[in-house]
Amino acid sequence: MSKKLNILSYCKIKDDKISLNGKVIYQDHSNDLKSFFKNCYKNLGIEYSKFFKMDNLSKLGFLASEILFKDLNLDSSIKGNVGIVLSNKSASLDTDRKYQETINDKDNYFPSPAVFVYTLANIMIGEISIRHQIKGENAFFVSEKFNETLLEQYASSLIQNEKSSHVLCGWVDVDNDKYDAFMYLVTEEESQNYSKEIIKKLYKEN
Amino acid sequence: MSQNRVAITGMGIMSSIGNSVEENLHALLNNKKGIAPIVNIETRHKNEIKVGEILQTNEELSKMLNLPEEHNYSRTALLGCIAAKQAVKQANIRDIEAFKTGLISSTSVGGMDLTEKHFQNYNAESRRLINSHHAVDSTEKIAELLGITDFTSTTSTACSSAANAIMLGARLIKSGQLDRVIVGGTDGLAKFTINGFKTLMILSDTDCTPFDANRKGLNLGEAAAYLVLESDAVVKQENKTVLGYLAGYGNANDAFHQTASSENGEGAFLAMTKALKIAEIKPEDVNYINAHGTATPNNDLSEGKAMKRIYGDFVPDFSSTKAFTGHTLAAAGAIEAVYSVLALQNNVMFPNLNFKTAIPELDLIPVTKVTKKSLNYVLSNSFGFGGNCSTLIFSKN
Numbered sequence: 001m002s003k004k005l006n007i008l009s010y011c012k013i014k015d016d017k018i019s020l021n022g023k024v025i026y027q028d029h030s031n032d033l034k035s036f037f038k039n040c041y042k043n044l045g046i047e048y049s050k051f052f053k054m055d056n057l058s059k060l061g062f063l064a065s066e067i068l069f070k071d072l073n074l075d076s077s078i079k080g081n082v083g084i085v086l087s088n089k090s091a092s093l094d095t096d097r098k099y100q101e102t103i104n105d106k107d108n109y110f111p112s113p114a115v116f117v118y119t120l121a122n123i124m125i126g127e128i129s130i131r132h133q134i135k136g137e138n139a140f141f142v143s144e145k146f147n148e149t150l151l152e153q154y155a156s157s158l159i160q161n162e163k164s165s166h167v168l169c170g171w172v173d174v175d176n177d178k179y180d181a182f183m184y185l186v187t188e189e190e191s192q193n194y195s196k197e198i199i200k201k202l203y204k205e206n
Numbered sequence: 207m208s209q210n211r212v213a214i215t216g217m218g219i220m221s222s223i224g225n226s227v228e229e230n231l232h233a234l235l236n237n238k239k240g241i242a243p244i245v246n247i248e249t250r251h252k253n254e255i256k257v258g259e260i261l262q263t264n265e266e267l268s269k270m271l272n273l274p275e276e277h278n279y280s281r282t283a284l285l286g287c288i289a290a291k292q293a294v295k296q297a298n299i300r301d302i303e304a305f306k307t308g309l310i311s312s313t314s315v316g317g318m319d320l321t322e323k324h325f326q327n328y329n330a331e332s333r334r335l336i337n338s339h340h341a342v343d344s345t346e347k348i349a350e351l352l353g354i355t356d357f358t359s360t361t362s363t364a365c366s367s368a369a370n371a372i373m374l375g376a377r378l379i380k381s382g383q384l385d386r387v388i389v390g391g392t393d394g395l396a397k398f399t400i401n402g403f404k405t406l407m408i409l410s411d412t413d414c415t416p417f418d419a420n421r422k423g424l425n426l427g428e429a430a431a432y433l434v435l436e437s438d439a440v441v442k443q444e445n446k447t448v449l450g451y452l453a454g455y456g457n458a459n460d461a462f463h464q465t466a467s468s469e470n471g472e473g474a475f476l477a478m479t480k481a482l483k484i485a486e487i488k489p490e491d492v493n494y495i496n497a498h499g500t501a502t503p504n505n506d507l508s509e510g511k512a513m514k515r516i517y518g519d520f521v522p523d524f525s526s527t528k529a530f531t532g533h534t535l536a537a538a539g540a541i542e543a544v545y546s547v548l549a550l551q552n553n554v555m556f557p558n559l560n561f562k563t564a565i566p567e568l569d570l571i572p573v574t575k576v577t578k579k580s581l582n583y584v585l586s587n588s589f590g591f592g593g594n595c596s597t598l599i600f601s602k603n
Contacts, residue, residue: 113405126461130461133461
């Protein structure tokens with residue numbers, strides 16, 4: 001018999017605001033991403049110095065996952081096998097451009113491996129995995145628009161086929177100063193409350 | 207015994223130690239390494255590195271494929287086409303469309319060799335050549351050559367790419383999605399790779415020395431290898447000769463660092479554990495391990511620790527063949543799959559060349575001479591940057 005799935009918790013970070021399960025938990029009026037992320041980090045009481053080495057995309061994904069894992073307080077044995085399915089539209093373009101600037105000019109040539117490693121969008125999954133010691137299945141998809149069908153099917157398949165008991169899913173996009181993060185954790189529960197319509201509704205709500 | 211076994215019915219290989227399966231076996235049995243100073247690529251590092259290079263030029267490789275003069279095949283595609291063709295020939299496939307057939311090919315460098323030669327002088331002609339830059343290009347060319355239309359996919363997960371291609375193929379057969387699949391990988395040498403690894407400071411200026419305490423890093427190599435995997439049903443229906451079986455596979459990540467492997471070999475340990483579970487065998491059933499053994503300080507220590515975590519003081523006979531071929535990146539898992547099957551077929555273990563002193567933290571001594579032994583299961587490791595770790599297990603029966 002197929003398992004009944006339910007979203008345990010969801011988090012959104014957009015327009016200088018962080019919300020958890022529909023309630024705003026942090027808000028400020030920073031003018032730039034860097035200060036916004038720094039303020040979030042401080043206000044949420046996170047202690048993880050590697051955060052400051054991350055690029056903006058990884059920071060955004062990291063913050064959303066941090067809020068969800070803190071809220072849910074999963075056992076480390078469950079956490080270790082969480083599946084991760086993330087998506088966005090800009091891949092790592094934000095960092096690709098920054099890296100390109102360091103190699104454009106032969107006379108002012110300063111590429112850095114520390115920036116280069118972030119020129120792949122799925123490094124964000126790596127950062128979340130390293131933080132929480134997650135060794136489950138993972139995938140990163142790039143598409144023009146938020147694709148609730150893909151997220152619904154991929155996560156369901158991982159749980160139905162018992163690859164993961166919990167799946168962290170979402171959309172995490174950063175491009176220049178625009179950003180949009182929506183992340184949720186889905187698992188098996190007694191009643192079914194997981195569909196592409198529900199995912200879309202949660203993503204769209206303010 | 208589980209249902210839907212995955213049989214290996216054909217193999218093809220191009221590497222610095224030979225242009226066919228037979229030549230590779232001959233070199234392995236006679237300590238003939240392919241590591242030497244670089245010839246085909248003009249690089250400022252030529253005096254500081256040694257490589258496992260295939261000596262044929264692109265023109266010579268093109269002739270082997272009877273290509274028209276105006277083609278845009280990268281070195282990666284040329285090597286891949288030749289090796290894949292050999293595999294299909296050995297598998298005695300006359301009509302590729304008789305069964306649902308796929309191609310899963312891996313590459314890390316793609317058509318970079320053409321791009322780096324032509325991008326400084328961008329015009330219509332160079333554009334035509336640079337069009338073969340993307341990783342999928344070599345897969346498409348191989349598929350076209352073989353007439354494969356049912357399913358193609360390209361994997362690029364650094365040095366575990368080919369192992370992951372083989373694993374995906376096996377899963378597609380087991381799940382009944384495909385009846386037959388050609389799997390493997392191809393990577394031509396390019397300045398891009400040489401410079402990249404030079405920057406990482408993990409290239410040795412001497413012949414590499416896997417699992418040696420004084421190892422200085424790796425030698426790069428180029429190669430391509432493909433295996434034909436077929437379902438039980440096809441083997442039975444066509445009365446195929448089976449070279450060996452892919453009994454198990456596993457892939458895991460380290461969750462440790464963006465590029466380095468963890469010190470305790472967590473990813474490697476998990477990959478081997480998963481593969482043993484899929485193969486439904488005990489660790490001690492493995493008779494020989496064809497190790498990843500790149501001869502970098504990080505890999506060999508991490509892999510050795512992972513083997514010890516599984517086997518304690520009773521690590522099976524193992525060796526790395528990287529000192530023969532160099533590290534052939536996205537082809538490594540495929541050429542070593544061919545070597546693993548050759549080991550099973552011939553009941554022989556290949557030497558880990560250039561080994562002198564055991565790594566003190568491990569105290570592990572690899573097989574250093576051609577050694578005959580009855581083999582039923584051979585385990586092969588392939589680990590990629592970022593802790594993308596894969597293990598394949600091959601069986602005789």
